[in-house]
Amino acid sequence: MRTPIFILVQAVIGLALYGLFIFYGNDYWFYAGYTVLQFVVLATAWNILGGYCGYVNFGSAGFFAIGAYSTVFLYTVGQQIDDVVPESLQGVMHLIFPLSLPTMIVIGGICAGLVGLGTGYLTLRLRGVFFAIATLALAVVLETLVVNWEFVGGSRGAYVIPPSKIPIFGAYIHFLFALMIVLAIVALACARLIERSRLGYGFATIRDDELAAEACGVPTLRLKLTATVLSGALMGMAGAPFPYYIGYVEPSSAFNLSYAVNSIAMPMIGGTTSWVGPLIGAILLGTLQQLATVTISSVANLLIVGLLLIGFVIVAPNGIVGLWQDWFGKKSVKSRRSET
């Protein structure tokens, strides 16, 4: 299936989902759906670096929080133009602010992408557990910075008040849900495009053997930086609408461990070698967690993720996609590539 058709199919599915929620659901469905889609974006973004390139990133929460806090920053600037902006610039700033949420998402993505680039330069000579620890440390460093940055609320947190209604969509959560559908489409299309392109081959060689990749002419460092930027940017974009979703952002919610754990667990459970894997993992785990939240307690969420992860690592280390391929004798993605 060609990429434009793939995007079109996804858009139709997204529209159908939106319509279903409008006609048969209530606002809770939108809140729950938003969270699941947010995990689709996060898991897909993680998989670009972790699954395709084999670099396990434990700092997803950091990139997610960069997106969230870039929104908090822009929102706060918009609220306090007369206090924080020099008088000569206030006129221009009043024309620009308040920024629309889609603009903030793009800015959040750029900020997280730039941090991804910096992280890449600093850490990509590390591999395996050392790289994972470095990314975990990045999230800790960023959280410390945010805790000590008063302008975005510091450790107290910051309120971001979404409008109660928005034209066309009605309730603001409907708008947020629609935005997350678009982000999920962008993330999945991006992952699928990578998978079927020269870049996908390059990423796979990095995962398999970097030395051999260089000997084949693959510019491994450049490709790894591309992966960290793309992955970071998508995570940042997933985090940018978060303040509007939750209304009150504090460091412990934006840098929550569950984002890092879920970003890893979802692709691992779904399968890391294909764009479908993170999608399946995110829908499965995200939905299970939502069900657990309303039937048991949100405390059970990480327990569910942990147990499923252990189970899959033992029974199906290649995830659901790998299991499917083993059971039904489907060809692997890589061998399909040579036929496309």
Place this chain on the structure above:
Amino acid sequence: MTAPLLRVDRLSKRFGGFVALDDVNLDVAEGERLGLIGPNGSGKSTLVNCICGTLHNEAGTVTFAGEGINGMGAHERTRRGLARSFQLPRPFTSMSVADNIRVPLLYTVNARRGAKHLSHGELQDRCMELLTLVSLGDKAAKDPRDLTQVEMRKLELARAMATEPKLLIADEAMAGLSHSEVEDIVALLINLNGRGITIIMIEHIMRAVMSFSQRLVVLVSGKKIADGMPETVIENPEVVGAYLGT
């Protein structure tokens, strides 16, 4: 006199206090078949790694096709026509055998060609052509882990060939192979040389070295101790001493 294709000039490499290469000089002419031998730990693989950019040398220069390539990344050297095969085969295990060949075509040949890059069909044909050359045509769709040892060696050579090299360095491409398999690989390397590719063969199997090489260079403890016609070099008392430990 024409300039050599590869010139290694006073190359030195240390690992901490250990001198792996000490002031090594080496010229390789275009179209030549050079054998590089030496006991284990003599610095052969280090020399290859320095030439190919996997390791960076502390002193000395490497010039390839008239261009200084010191400080260049390994992939840039590959794109300039310097290919290598590894001592232990390193196939991309998540890909089919054919895709292993496709990678260098995509990243080296297409990068060199720019806008005139190989089309999908041409890539497919080129993969099959190279696999057929090394008698792996019928294994194109296989997982490289299912290949035998000699087939993996051939895949290594085919992958290096896919970069369309001017110089190919075969690092112990025959280690662990049977007599007939060694002959197979030697014939393959001579065939590749016949296509205009300069080849440096690093090997311990002397009958392979002797039947392949037009010139022989011997490294011992990071120093070049002999360089010349194979028949003369193997009778050099210093070489005999290094191998027999006398």
